[in-house]
Amino acid sequence: MEEVKLFDSTRERRKLDDLGDLYALIKTTEKLEKAFARDAIGPDEYERACLRLISQFKASESALQQDGSIESADTFMQEYRMDCPRARERLLRCGVPATVLSQSAGNADAAESAVRVAECVQHFITAMDALKLEQRAVDEVQPLLSDLMNSLTRVPNARVDAGRSKLADWLVQLNAMRAAEEISEGQSRQLLFDLDAAYSEFHRSLRAEKGAGDVSPHK
Secondary structure, three states: OOOOOOOOOOOHHHHHHHHHHHHHHHHHHHHHHHHHHHHOOHHHHHHHHHHHHHHHHHHHHHHHHHOOOOOOOOHHHHHHHOOHHHHHHHHHOOOOOHHHHOOOOOOHHHHHHHHHHHHHHHHHHHHHHHHOOOOOOOOOOHHHHHHEEEEEEEEOOOOHHHHHHHHHHHHHHHHOOOOEEOHHHHHHHHHHHHHHHHHHHEEEEEEHHHHHHHOOOOO
């Protein structure tokens, strides 16, 4: 029987390897999401693994698009009939772990809470300053929002429901764009407005929590 060659050059072999890597990343993400949904993996371990997979996926997809191997990860999944709805949601639509989009701060002592609050404030300021400096590229803005959302979920008792929802929508919108694309001036102004509103909501939540804690029962 004549041997069937899958490739005729080193370049073709590298292309197949890269396509195989993308396929494996999507499949692995699907398994990770299933494991998390079934409580087979804890939130911290899930988040670390998911962030790593998302980063690797974005790098792999970008490289394959640049050399013309694929049009997009979406068309790649369709071509190879990949039935991975959880991976599609996480990698193509959201672009951040599920834990980033939900409140998961848990218990924290006063010192740890203060550190988390300070870190969250810094993420707010960094994101807003970047937009004021007219940074609009997706690969500049999306990581800042992702870091902010991740930090926000770790602040105990922070109720920023309206702001969190709008920022989550922005993450979905940015994740649907290519890294080199830029948001428009109008989008930048709207995002800055939404960030400022979320920042104000964050501070109101902290003041309300502090006020509740200061109330002493009558003797």
